[in-house]
Amino acid sequence: MKLTVTVLSVFLYLGVSAQQIQNNPGSNHGNKFEQLGTILPTPNVYRTASGAPGHAYWQNRADYEISAYLDEDKRNLRGSETVTYHNNSPDDLDYIWLQLDENQQSSVKKADYPFSSTLPKAVNDQQLKVSELPVKDNGYGVNLEKVTDASGNPLKYTVNKTMMRIDLPKVLKKGEKFIFKIDWNYNIPNRMKMGGRGGYENFPEDGNDLYTITQWFPRMCVYSDFQGWQNHQFTGRGEFALVFGNYKVSVNVPADHIVGGTGECKNYEQVLTSDQLARYRQAEKASEPVEIVTLDEAKKAEKNRSKQRKTWVFEAKDVRDFAWTSSRKFVWDGMGVLIPENNNKVMAMSFYPKEAYGLYRKFSTKAVAHTIKTYSEYTVPYPYPVAQSVEASNGMEYPMICFNFGRTEKDGTYSEGTKNGMIGVIIHEVGHNFFPMIINSDERQWSWMDEGLNTFTEYLTEEKWDNKFPSKRGPAWTIVDYMRLPKDQLEPIMSNSENIIQFGPNAYAKPATGLNILRETIMGRELFDKAFKTYSKRWAFKHPEPADFFRTMEDASGEDLDWFWRGWFYGTDPVDIAIDKVTIATPDFAAVQQEREIKYKVEKPVQNEFEDISKIRNREDKTITFEVEKDKSLQDFYYRYDRGQEKVDHNKEYTFKTEGSEALDKKDQEKLKNFTAYQIDFVNKGGLVMPIILEFTFEDGTKLRDKSSAQIWRYNEQKVSKTFYFDKKLKSIQLDPMRETADIDTSNNFWSHDRSTSETSKFQVFKQKKDGPVRGGGNGRVNPMQAAGKKN
Known part of the structure; x- marks a missing residue:
């Protein structure tokens, strides 16, 4: 952890609440409105007291040339990159850090942020495994083949879990650049089973895969004026701190795949058919989405598998990352969108499998266009040439491309919840182009600076989509239940991403609601909007920190808001x-x-529970025309249904069958008959957290050891539990067998089966029938559209 003393008081890496840093804590006044001067970092030549970048502000840069090869048969990705790293800092650098995010999928290379585990009431056979100690390598994670300088000379490097340090052959001084090369590969995970943000989804019905290739190449860490290297491990939750640069990326895939990626494709003439290329040119000028790859073409491609290959070439300027998608299943549509603020012509596009056609064809690209236009009004004009939405049963964002959910029932109908959820997630993920892809905050440390600010602007955008849109985050009344929770279930917004239990309310909803309260009730729309736009302009293509936001909002509005930041955020x-x-x-x-x-x-x-002030004012504001009123094609069955124009029998009863489980066969039962599960409950009597180190001795005399890092205490500093499954009986457990944690009382560190009064119980074991439901798909029940016999 590299922090200056002045920054330490605000960035609170140890979980101490800045809210408690007060000059007069024993008084009944003078605390809630105390200024934040003792908490915020001291202004300097890099970051001013006004919240603007200082006259000596700097940031480093990394340019990439990457070639990738997708091996669909082996589900493996090979890559080679050349990175040009520019040191614009005033510091001499003798090493650099890169991120290897794919190592989080590895059983042995991941960041090791374990969770407390308890005995389940039921488990399926896939979840029930012997606790393998030591842990075996599952074959995932980055395999580094070669790391050299520009001349091919090997470079010394060290991999620490999801981070990689390269030692430079000579000091990299201010104004100098360093060019190096890395070759690597990794096995692509099934993200529907393993989780994660990138990987493949398999469609058993047609045997094809849909690939979302994200966090896939070694990426430069941020070196900054306020922290030095941001090399905190990637645990799967806290997202990214990344540097801007230019990208040239070549992607070699099966010839029948359609590829979408960050930036502009530079060789459509070589990879598209003449008909597809003509449709693309038509789409560029169209005001309605045009199918570039048609549904019929996508269905035909599903049935065949080409043995040929094609290379797609993409270029992107001033972006902080690059992601791409590839599948032969894709329907692809697009249309041109003009951003008036900077006269930028943007290609809004969507990629989706046939399973999502009934929703995505109608709404996705129009939602993309609406999002970049609306966000441009409230923040900065959208500067990029492309904005894309990909249906991948997901919700994740990257520059110019994002992955969302939204699939219909097999008959083409959909529920209103699926429709609204899909539109909401598209707006949210496309909106991330602004926070943090352009206004480039450190997501690894401050989730609220991208998720909270983005959720707030998403709410404004949803409101301009449809005045009856059922937004769940933004209006003040929607946060009340979260605020009622006991204090032991709450954390300040100013908390590190990894340590939040109620992540959605804390990182998304509460900051979004706070900003809406500022806009509607405290500051007023005009003052707030000007200040918010000032922050966005000041920090576009730069690295803002929380103090930069707080200070700018006050500086640009003339409002003293320290009491609000203190109360709502510290x-x-x-x-x-x-x-x-x-x-x-x-x-x-x-x-x-x-x-x-x-x-x-x-x-x-669907009816809003409460007609909040935003909806009322937006209806009264004659300058606002809602998207669904301007574009009649958006007025579907549910538009009419909500307004009483469609009739459905709400008294008719339907029957829905839940799926049961299967019993294990005798052979599997015989295999598992000796399994025993042990839940070990630990108490932190002293208060200082440390790793939990255990030695297991079995009845046959064999021993195993397990070590959980101290992060296991992060959700509960007083009590945690660990559950283990073994195929033989335990005789004893020794905590801290080598006495390496400075434990002041070792008398409570031993458990023996002979002297135990342990509780005994049963856990259910059954066979799982199939994978869980796909996000955004149907639930098997009759929806109003089906009941009415309508499909639109």
């Missing part, structure tokens, strides 16, 4: 960890979940 213990209790459980093979029939009625029209 605990020397020894080690004594004890084994408090061990619970033992054995398998129960008889408890099979049965099918059930559920009676239900078709849902009534």
Whole structure:
């Protein structure tokens, strides 16, 4: 952790709340409106007291040339990159840091931020595994083949989990650049089973894959004036701190794949058919989406697999990342969009499989266009030539491209929840082009600076889409239930991304709601909008920190808002960890979940629970014309249904069957009959967290060891539990066997089965029938559109 003393008080890496730093804590006044001067970092030549970049502000840069090869048969990606790193800082650098995010998918290279685990009430056979100690390599993660300088000379490097340090052959001084090359490969994970933001999704019905290739190449870390190297590990949650640069990327894929990527494709003439190229040229000038690759073409491509290859070439300028997608399943449509503020002509496009056609063809590209136009009004004019939405049963963002969900039922109908969820996620993820792709905050440390600011602007954009849009985050009343939670379930917004339990309310909803309260109730729309736009302009293509936002909002509005930041946005213990209790459980093979029939009625029209002030004022504002009123093609069944123009029998009962589970067969039961599960409960009596180091001794005399890093305490500093599955019985457990944590009381560090009064129980084991439901798809129930016999 590299922080200056002046910054440490605000960035709170150790979880101490800045809210408690007060000059007069014993008084009944003078605290809530105390200025933030003692908390915010001291202004300097890089960042001014006004919140603007200082006259000596600098940031480094990285330019990339990358070639990639997608091996669909092996589901492997090979890559080679040349990076030109520009040191614009006043510092001499003798090493540089890069991110290897794909290592988070590895069982042995990941960041090791474990979670507390407890005995389940039921598990499926895929989840039930022997706790393998030591952990075996699952074959995922980055394989580095070669790291050299521009002349091919090997460079010394060190990989620390998801981070890679390269030692420079000579000091890199201010104004100099360093060119180096890396060759690598990795096995592409099934993200529908393994999770994560990138990977492949397989469609068993036609045997094809849809690839979302993200965080896929070694990427430069940020070196900044306020922190030095941002090389915090990637745990799968806290997103990215990245530098701007220019990209030239060549992607070699099967010839029948369609590829979308960050930036502009430079060789459509070589990779598209003449008909597709003609449609693309037509789409550039169209005011309605044009199918560049048609539904019929996508269906035909699904049935064949080409043995030929094609290379797609993309270029992007002044972006902080590059992502791409590839599949033979894609329908592709697009249209041109003009951004009036900078006269920028943008190609808005969507890629989607046939499973999403009924929703994406109608809404996606128009939602993309609406988003970049509306965000441009509130922040900065959209500067890039492309904006793309990809349906990938997902929700994740990268420069000029994002991955969203939204699939119909097999008959082409959809629920209103799916429709609204899809539109909302498209607006949200496309909106991330502004926060943080352009206004480039450090997501690894401050989730709210991208998710919160973006969710707020998403709310403004949803409101301009349809005045009846059921926004869940933004209006003040929607945050009330979260604010009612006990204090032990809440964290300040100013918290590190990894340590938040209620992540959605904390990082998305509460900051968005706070900004809406400022806009509507405290500052007024005019003052707020000018200040918010000032912040966006000041920090476009730069690296803002929280203090830059707080100070700019006050500087540009003339409002003293320290009390609001303090209230809305901002605990020397020894080690004594004890084994408090061990619970033992054995398998129960008889408890099979049965099918059930559920009676239900078709849902009534969606109505907002409360007509909040934003909706009322937007209706009264004659300068606002809602998108669904301007564009009649957006007025679908649910538009009419919500307004009482479609009739559905809400008294008719339907039957929905839930799927049961299958019992394990005798062979599998025999394999698992000796399994025993142990839940070990630990108590942190001393207060200081430390790693949990365990030595297991089994009845046959063999031993195993396990070590959980101290991060296991991050959600609960007093109590945690760890569950292990073994195929033989434990005799004893020793905590801290080598006495390496300075534990002040070792008498509570041992458990023996002989002397135990442990609780015993059963855990259900059954066979999982299939993978879980696809995000954004149907739930098997009759929706109002089906009940009415309509498809539009």
